[in-house]
Amino acid sequence: MSTTPFRSARVRAAVRGVLGTTIAVPMLFSAMPALAQGSQQDQMQQLRDQIRMLQQKVDDMAAQQDAAQARQQARSETDAASQTAIGQADKEPADGFKVGNTTVKLNGYLKFDAVYDFEDDHGASLGPSDAIATLNAKGTDHPGDGNIGATVKQTRLKLSTTTETETFGEIGGYIEMDFYGDNYSDAFGDGPDPRVRRAYLTVGNFLIGRDWSTFSDFNYGTTLNFYGPQAQLFERQAQVRYTFDMKDAGTLDVALETPTGDGVENGLASDDGSPYFQSNQTGNEDSPLPDFAIRYQGSQGPVSFQVAGIARYLKADIQGFNGADDNGNDTTFGWGLDVGATWSLPTGTTLMGTVAGGEGIGKYIYAPAGGADTYINNNGELEAFQRWGYIATISQELTSELTGNVIWGQAFSENPNNVSYSTAAFHDNSDTLAVNLLYTPVDPLTLGIEYNRAFYEQQDGVDATAQNVQFSTIYNF
Template sequence: MTTQKMSVRLKTLVLAMGIAAAGTAQADTNTEVEQLRKEVQELRGMLEQYAQQQKQMNVQQQNYQAQVAAQTSPAKPAPEKKGLGITVGGAEVNFYGNVRADATYQIDGGPNKGHPYNQINKAALEGTMGNSDIFKSTLAATRLGFDFKTPTQSGDVAGKVEVDFLGANDTLRIRHAYLTYANWLIGQTWSNFAVPDYMPESIDALGYVGGAVKRTPQVRYTSTFSPQTNLIFALEDSKYSDNTTGTKTVLNKQYDENNQLTDATLSNVTTVTALGSDPDNQTRLPALSARLNHKFADNAGIVTARTMLAEKNTKDDNDLAWGVGLGAKYNVTPSTTLKADYYHVKGDSSFVSWSNPGYAIDSNGNIQQSEFDSITVGITQQFNPKWRGTLGYGYMNHDTDLDYINASGIPSALNKDLWQAWANVFYSPIKPVSLGLEYTYGERETFSAPNATTPLTSKTGEENRVNVVAMYNF
């Protein structure tokens, strides 16, 4: 009995001890979990503090690098604005221009005493009197202009007005007068077909054979395909500044393919009207031109393809004139630039300079069209910031069309071939001043031939001269 009770007591004691041990173990476990939680929270706080410190260090490092870069690299200068900028009635207006003095020593072949600029298409023929060994000067190419821009809710409205004094008898003449809005241009500016951008640089204000310096009234729209490529359409006045010989009465001479007379009687007299803004010109529609431009990568240059269609209409006849053009400008090096331009035109002389009248009217009232090709090429070298120079060459060839030649009545006034070569150098001693010196030599060949009455008359003529210019730009 006693043994039994002892056994029960022992079992009870063991059980109590086990329960106590289990409770102690559970208590220890809870303590450890709680400790782990505290340690995790402390670790998380340390990590967050470390991340914040790292972020601050990165910002400080970036600021330090920016300061070092600013100290070691010179700041880029702000773009220089030419002219005088003012604000008038909410419009931003920039006034600019230049004072330009031109002088020419005509060594040989000058057709006009008072005109100092290129007249290769009228150079004196051999055996005829020309204005050679003569000095000429002018300030008529002095230029004044202003650009304006007005911000509106629908976008900027901008424009340009520019004049010089190259009108008749050195009178004021409009060069550019247009406004732009979005992709549209309305007014007078460089022709969309005859673009001067691809002519090699020259001192002569009118340029040389193979190029064009035509400004026409027009409506223009530009469609941009990419930052490098755009397509421009324009409606232009093809009568504007067209070459003309007016209405003239001439002997009814006939010429064969060798430019020899085939009608010996010379008894008939015919009134012939040549192309131009003459009384018989009844053109009703503007010329349509299109120009596709594409820039090379890294602004290394640009190429352009152009085309033109123009109506020629008289009281008795009408015809379609057309032309194509290709131009390129390429920077071989940052200081060396190549330029080239080509035209093929039929029936028009209002766009490309120095060409024969675009059409003549024969004795039956029919339009007879001329046709020509021209090209100009050149290279410009920038020797240093103050010195640069250009070598250029231009050539123009007219087709021998006997119908057109006979309709014109005066073949000696029509050029078969023209060419010119020139070399120049520009010097800018200080930024607003530019001084230039240029020599040019050229020849022309007409459709006329020597005859019995004037056996010494030649159908060729030459022109060579020296040009100088002094410009102050503002």
């Protein structure tokens, strides 16, 4: 149907003019004989009256035509609106689908990684612990031979739901899985095992379940390597979190999280060969209080930032210290602080950085991965390990389809000087470097290439380096 508006006034004028002229002219000529016999003025008045009557009829016809056209246009608009409403009702929501009164969304990505390791086979990940483990196994600074492999273990599935309720408002659920399970095998007929990464529900401002720790910090660039940079605050665990929405001032998260840790560093042996001490893992059974985490996130212009902290109460059973049968329980306090920021520049450059450190945070800081939280000193007392580190990132948007990242991370651990057992094999420092190019020719598809280098040094000065090149194809859905 044409979108040109119906112009009733123009049609009415045209009809009136045509009909008036068509009728009036013959009548004028037919009336000329009468003009000669009677008063010319009277005859002309009669003629004008007849023309006015005809014009009135023309006006009535035009008004009827206007009304009919208006009714037809109204019916057309009503029909179009009805068809639009029916079409929207028949379609599924564009984002997710409905099951009863619950909206369900399924997304994730399929990731294929092909990796060439220069020194040994580390699969689709490379961290400092790989470097030192290979060194210890092979006995050279650059151990092993080159190896190539491929995997889809990082493929990820995400399922989220939202349900509207009268009592609690919107209740949400989230489950995220990948295929880094413990029983992975490349044998015939076998394949990657699924595992649950995150699983939680949300009610109002509460999050209840397994999610990234509130002490986590993601102010660093994208890596294809699954391990990521050294010194990242990296932990997923059960928790109860409450988020205060501070409107334009940002958000404040407060959480109680599971205290399960990475245990107590075991001394190797005393001088006489007897066990120096034994300790249970610093886990739930030895930690009567949850970890308390708090995080503030905000932004100022092109800069977004976060400040986070964590407090821990650590406890362990100490047995056999200096020949004693049982030294009983001992406790210590653990804490951590973190500052991270991201600065987006108008040149397409993004700068990111994090600095984190504390005592008794081995389970949280990647240095190199899951270090012990505590150790036993010469007095048979529990002490918290000091660990700290930083990450720096430069991300550059080269074109609308091509982005480059350079990510550097370095982590450190203290060398206890109040112990009599050997600390030679303890972690001293480690670092990682990742340089990549990510190409996104169309929205759901990304192709990438990355160079990774990992370094590890022990307290005794022994160090090792590992390197790989990784090619990845990622399909987001």
